Amino acid sequence: MRALIRTGTPKTLTYDTNHPEPNPAEYPECYTIRVKATALTRGELTWPEPLLPDIPVPGFDVAGEVVSTPIAPGEYAFKPGDEVYALTTFTWKGNARELSLATEKELSLKPKNLNWGEAASVPLSALSAYQALFIHGGLNSPEQGENSGKRVLVTAASGGVGIWGVQLAHEAGAEVVGTCSTANIDFVKGLGADTVIDYTKTDLLEWVTQGRESRGFDVILDCIGGQTLSASWKCARRGGKVISVAEPPDPKRPADGTAEDVEGVWFIVKANGNQLVEVTSLIEQGKARAVVDSVYELEQWGKAFERLEGGHAKGKVVLKVG
Structure with a gap:
């Protein structure tokens, strides 16, 4: 064959x-x-x-x-x-x-x-986002109920995992912010992002610092790594989680400037047919694509x-x- x-x-x-x-x-x-x-x-x-x-x-x-x-x-x-x-x-x-x-x-x-x-x-992208948000991030899944008051950041929101991070967090009732380039702003908005940050024009950390209380995040799904992952630590609220599918977050934690009790999470996605059934349901209902x-x-x-x-x-x- x-x-x-x-x-x-x-x-x-x-x-x-x-x-x-x-x-x-x-x-x-x-x-x-x-x-x-x-x-x-x-x-x-x-x-x-x-x-x-x-x-x-x-x-x-x-x-x-x-x-x-x-x-x-x-x-x-x-x-x-x-x-x-x-x-x-x-x-x-x-x-x-x-x-x-x-x-x-x-x-x-x-x-x-x-x-x-x-x-x-x-499967791989949707399950990566699902497990990041609902298994490691502590959010309620769309089937479990709303996440009122929770703010989620998804970096590289137009990429494979980012697309699903935005859609699943939106369907779960969280307030979603996504980062992408200028060409993909409307696309990411169409996925359900409440706010889209054009990383070519706006520095994420500076944007958050202008109003940390209202702009900080409870869950950050980083799909880039490197300097973006390092900056993400300072964008998390107290008790927040910085979850990366790009590289382990702890070595990128800044020496200072991180809120209290912020946790870094690194994981490898696991195959899971039951979780995929939930994703399938959202797709067939037209709530995700x-x-x-x-x-x-x-x-x-x-x-x-x-x-x-x-x-x-x-x-x-x-x-x-x-």
Whole structure:
């Protein structure tokens, strides 16, 4: 079968037309999925976990059809022909291949109102934002109730995770501020941001300092790292949380100027089909939407990664597989 594989150094990729199909006997608790599309994540070729398989494959989002259920005895929630999507575990092969594997705990039925590429763009980014806000950030999820008085900052609000950070925080009833470039201001407003800061024209920390009591944040979802992450510490209210998906926040904590009891959180997103069901519900109700920057055929993987690593993608870069 066709697949994109990593060979040699961590960033070396090869297009393979004779890649071995997954053997269900080796993974008796897994569904076999016919992959329709997978999404790529910036920086994934530097991650250590995906290099553990003998022949690593990139792309950890998957949208496709169930081919077969697990061979281990038991009752299973999905059946052959079901249209599903998922974030799959980072220590297994990814999904830039025609047939892939997923566990039941990872899977959710695909939103009925999304095409394959749109569906593939959702899981990793949406789950990263969901877990940052509602598991590590302490906010109530949209199903749990309002977050009256809570203020949330999302940096790089037009990027893969940022898009979902804005939408989920908005749907959860928090006041949302997003940062982006001039070209994406209207786009981020359309996602539900109450205030959008153009980082090319306005310094975030200076903006917050002008009215720290009213402009400070209870939860900060940083998707950039570096100097932006360092400045984010000083933008948090007392008892707030600085959560980063870019790099660990604690080493970026300034020596002074941070409010009392502000906590830094670094985490690696986990596959979770139940949380994805909540995201699916929001999508099907029209309360959230997938954003695809561009779609490439599997054979065009070089152009896809070039677009991805250029740093200007609005939403996700998707590989069409089947």
